[in-house]
Amino acid sequence: LKANNNAAIGVFDSGIGGLTVLREIFALLPFENTIYLGDTARVPYGIRSPETVTKYSFESAAFLASKGIKMLVIACNTASSISLERIKERFPLPVLGVIEPGAKAAVRATKNKRIGVIGTDATIRSGSYPKAIRALDGEAEVIAIPCPLFVPLVEEGWIEGDVARLTAEKYLLPLKHTGIDTLVLGCTHYPLLKGIIGKTMGPDVALIDSAEETAKEIKEKLIIEDLRMTEGGKGHYREFFVTDSRDRFMAVGERFLGERIEHINIADLSEEVAR
């Protein structure tokens, strides 16, 4: 059974980071309806065990599926790394993560086949980027390192200045010295640090923004599956749900989305659990 073309694209993340992906969806697919869910009561996923990440991801996916979406986007590197395959098995919908698009773009961009990846502890420990990249190019060498302080820096709004610069140098200079020519920003928060990351890595390292690449992939998939919004599609909407306080999401979220968030709903995932 094909989904309704006018149904929404469902996007979930552990918190606000996925808004960088939503931002790119807005830019590339301005007429699509969207429903965004941020699991702010349990953010961050990046420090949790695989079992817990999968449990939380299932609950988020089930919530969005119950809204009749036509496509599910896991706009969270940690959840994509750990739970994508199992969510694909469980939900009868096109499901996209953020790892594959970033991996593809990295393989296209590299010349010396030395690719760096940065992300949360859980994303890096999962090994999902090296696996995805090597599946596309068996000769590629991947150096992946966790940068746990980048997320709190972004959330605090310290995206430039001495603390951000020194933190970036401490994490990234050893990576730079490995001779990579391409770096995947493997966390949805990191596009906000692109300036300082770019300065630290220098002009010879291509930065891959997985949010941008994921939006491109979503567009492609909508076309292939004939799921694009029809021209006469009515009642355009962009809905937001969080599992905890609206205030913080609104205040910090606008920096990520690049526009105002007018209205935020509260989602109670415990009622939607798919057991």
Place this chain on the structure above:
Amino acid sequence: LKANNNAAIGVFDSGIGGLTVLREIFALLPFENTIYLGDTARVPYGIRSPETVTKYSFESAAFLASKGIKMLVIACNTASSISLERIKERFPLPVLGVIEPGAKAAVRATKNKRIGVIGTDATIRSGSYPKAIRALDGEAEVIAIPCPLFVPLVEEGWIEGDVARLTAEKYLLPLKHTGIDTLVLGCTHYPLLKGIIGKTMGPDVALIDSAEETAKEIKEKLIIEDLRMTEGGKGHYREFFVTDSRDRFMAVGERFLGERIEHINIADLSEEVAR
């Protein structure tokens, strides 16, 4: 009904931070049995709404109460700030938080009645320290500021070096210039940053470690309520429970506790919810 003197002291925190309180309990009350619960599946509480913090705190308290403890210690500034009174109402046990002991020590220490407090967003927003301090001394002036990056810095192990120093200066120099003579470390992670905080504030500002003060208060309360371990008390134990992965808790927790954690159990709070 008086509790069994040989029952354990139950201690809970959103994660590993409360281990600094447990460490002081071990030092001051080495013969007491203890059960520690870290809600690592949902850490950190400091960025969540009051409703969510209370819900999670009730679940943690109910879990420990079900173990037959003789006293409950909320070793988390955020949960103490927001949920202490309601937990006291709900659970028929002596219950202690970490705010009151820190506030008392600050009032004792200050000479110019200008007291600074640092903590997480949620602790500072709750206003619990200014309220507790002014209840003890109506003339005290309290300047409270959130330092959200301190927790991730400690968890990353960056407790000295340039990043820690610059972060401390950015948060604390404006506070120093207000002329406070006493600073309450209003977060259980902060004792690990005492070195850099002390250097930044200088020798004329007294640092109040709420973990130390809380242990003293626990000892006092055990004596008053005649709840100390009896001399013939047998089967000494120190139990640890977490709601998520043991590995991270073990690796990071030892830095907080100052000794090895031999065995960690997994607690499923969803089964213990007090509805």
